[in-house]
Amino acid sequence: MKPSLLRQLAHAAIALQIVLATLLIVWGEGSLLLFLLTLVLLGVSAYVTDWRQTFHLNQRGADLLALGAVAISAIAAARTDRQGLLLVVANLQSYLQYVLMFQPKNTRVYWQLSLLSLGQMAIASTLYPDPAFGIVLLLQVALGIVAFALLLLDSEFDAVRQPSAGLLSLNGGVSESHRPDQHSVGFELSYLWKSLLPLAILAALGTLILATPLFLALPRWTVSTFESTDTSPIRTVGFTDTVMLGELGGAVNNPELVMRVTFYRGRGDSAMRLVGEPLFRGTVVTRYEDRIWTQPTPSHPIPLPAEAGSTITRQRISVEPLDTAEIFHIAPAVTIDEPDSKLKLNPSTGRLFRLDEYRHRTLEFDIGTTGIRGNRQRTVLPSLQSPLNMQALLQPFDERAGAEQFPRIAALASEILSEAGIDPMRNPLQAARTLSAYFHTSGEFFYSLEAQQRDPSLDPIEDFVSENRAGHCEYFAGALVLMLRSQGIPARMVIGFKGGEWNDVGKYYQVQQLHAHAWVEALLIGNQVPLAEFAGEEVPQEAWLVLDPTEGTQDVTNLNRGGVVASIRQAIDYGRVLWINYFASLNAKRQRQGIYEPLAAGVEAGAENVTSVEVWQERLTSLEQSRLGRFWFWYRRHWFSWRGGLVAIGFSLAATALFLSLRSAWKMVRRRGWLGTMPPAVEVPVLEMYRRLEAVLAPLGLVRGSSQTAFEFALAAGGELADRTEYRRLAPLPGRVVTAFYRLRFGGHTLGKPEAEAVEQALTELERSLDGHRK
């Protein structure tokens, strides 16, 4: 027997559950094989086992196959690591599903299939911590509700279709239970999508509304930051720890996400946006030789220092798995509460990095910085290490050979400063700013990501400043560093990211590979350090002046890249952030700060709002001052007046009239069934009803005689039917129909819906039972 339509639909819903769960596993696993195999076996089993019913596994065969699957998985599990073990279990669940697919289906088998999908979802939760997981989970719920509701309907139909053995065995009282077919109880398949599907969607939404607060409220006691499992790291194409000129190309247009950064003032929770584009420091390069900038010898790494005196800005950095260890940040970085054991700082370069074992994971850090004042990034920063290696910061101009090696750079720098009348030895701050500004104001330099033709006989930077003045940020930064050094000002190139896309929905910066950047820091020593930059702070002996000579880079964060698409993109990204923060990586600290404390504060404020005398006094005062209040006080002073009385009476009459009108309108609407809430008036075609009866009885030779009334005919027909064993049960029906016919035709009555249905049921029963005779 073919499965019923309800069962087929339920089967389809559960098949979809299996596909979705497998898809998530495959997504995490990175192999399509399991998914394709599942699809094929779903199709084959649906055809041969469920539809054609030409093959199915018996219980013993299924048990053997399941044992085989477990054995294979056990062998695979012995050869793999923890993450591999999860995949082995996920695959085992798929294998067991394959076995179940080829078994004859009943509700128990469908439950097993569905629960195995749920198990796969559980494993996918560790492999695929993405918002798509939440969406798939909700879909799974909706599909589960639809599938098992359909199975329930089908099994209930089956239950009433079968004669109840219990009835026979108990007392032989009722020998048969009978249920009419689906149409006679008014079941239409359209109810499935008109009512069941919306209900399932409603249920899924209800589940979402219920599950979210419950999930957020469940106690957490871990305080660790979010750590995903190891995944393939993103190769940073814009950022490198050494800079080889001429190698940068179109790769920097890569929109791949590097990190998200949110700034908070102090320990507050209010996110802020900086004026201008923030510069996120990665590392520094100092030595330039043979077209390559390299890092200085690193000093011993230290934990993040604490900073108590300054106003700290908190930066929450959520960094993706990368192939480099740098944590890009606003320098200088300080610790907020406790030093994070996963982070180290190299004081000589200002390089902040995570330990190697955390490099390939999504991590989130809360660190502080003193590099922001107000909502603006500072341009003069204290040096973290003293004394500094001056020789390295002046290379190659620490020797005479430098000027010979880069004569055009040195000449250009000297020319610019002499034209400006600035002595770099006496006023290095002004000299540095003038040299940096030259790249912007001269109009001779152009920013370009295209590979440029360079004179091979010249150093690329020499060529950049003298011949082909187009290049990307590394040329600009490199040229400025060498120009500064040629004038005796120690300088270094900083590599990191600049700007990022400001997400106005989530109030954070979204930094992508294409935001990679290089800029310059010039060293100011002793009295060269501008005091105004350290107002209210201890003035350092050495400070770095931040300079960004790159022409053509403007404050893209302030540009309106808007439009609906951008807003949607930002909203999606923010949704991803919320998912990570409040679902995938919710920990005790975030739960306390983000949920419990605001909730407690809200409750407290609400209670205060309700119970505080002062608040009520304020409200009363504002009410008094409102129009209503003024009317009330006028009314209290004039509590009896003809005018007031008339107004009151008029108002009462109008209200009563309005009420009565609305009530009559409502009754009319209901009576006419415009809202569909009242059953439509039963209009039974009177003669038609009786003619149907005559038509159905005629083939049996039961025809009304000319001397018979309708009632006599019905009685006679009933008697005839009673005398025939096979039609005995139909005997009362003609009488029932004619009684209703008399009531309508001669009694002036109307039939209520139940009576009309009973008549219709009687006629249908007669027609169905006597159908053989009619044919």
Add this chain to the structure above:
Amino acid sequence: MARPRQIRITREGFYYSLVLAAVLIGATSRQLNLLMLIGCVLLGPMILNLVYGRWATGKLTVHRRLPTSLHAGERLRVDIQLANLRRWMGLWAMRVEDQIAHLSTAQDSPARVGVFFPYLPRSSEKLSYYEGTLPHRGRYQFGPLRVSTRFPMGLVKHSLVTGEPVELLVHPKLGRLNPGWLKQIREHESGSQQMTRRGLLEADFYGLREWRPGDSRRWIHWRTSARRGSLIVQQFEQRRSQNLAILVDLWQPRNPTAKDLERVEQAVSFAATLLAELCRKPGAQLHLEVAAVESFVNAGAGSPVFLREQMDALAMVMPHERTEFPERLGHALAMIPAATPTILVTTRPVDWEALGRAAAQRETPIDGRTILEIEVHDDVFGRFYEDASPAVV
């Protein structure tokens, strides 16, 4: 006393709860966020099941319609009408379960039978029914009705017990009298029958009907004709004398076998069939005397009302276990006019001596009376009476 509302976790619900608890406990103890989320999401369907069932059974009415009369073995049809009083949402997968108990035999647990309403749109009502046969006479109790739903996922079953139990008196099974039997009856009647021909005006008024060609003008009921605007004539019930006395000795041994019980039922069915046959032709004076645990006697003109009363009495009659032949049957003979043919239905051989003695006590000898003895265990009985089995379609 059943509680009006019940919530029961089904087997699926039990296993679902186990899985749910395992996921939630495991996830919370290991602090696995997304597994916690799965646990919380799994709570949704469980709560939906709990809420929906309570909501669905909250505003509905259910009615049962029983036949006004029923004989054992006849097909029973019970209409169940369910109305959804909710204005905004339909109800899914509602099952209405009825329970039927045979009070006369005091069964331990009643039989259960259900009808299923897959969907009931908002503000609507639907009719469904169940059918079957009740093979025993006596008093049956129907209900109370139990409305239940396991929708949507079958995790929880909500039940609402509604309405008071109602009783249905099932009359004895009717058999079929063979033509040979009727002939014998007439032969016995021939000596005593005194057909009374009466004028139509002397007959009992029966009802009204439309005028047909050939009807006498005297039958026209002028007042009704004037009111309806068409000719209406009176119908009369013709009386015809077909007097008969039926005496039943409903005996069974102290430890009855199945055969003994069957004999008792056959005797009751036979008496009922005989009465039904005789009452189809109104006018006969009938006398029924039954010796049983609670013996009774009824006499009157055969009519639907009389028949109904006898059927009610026969439906509840219980056999006696006294070994001596009941004296009251002999006494009854004394009360019955000698010309009235008498049928004595027994489940054992008739003790004519005892019967004669009892009649003689009332100074009415039985000699010369027309008494037809019917012993239901006798093979001859089958020649006259056919036990109609219920038709199962």
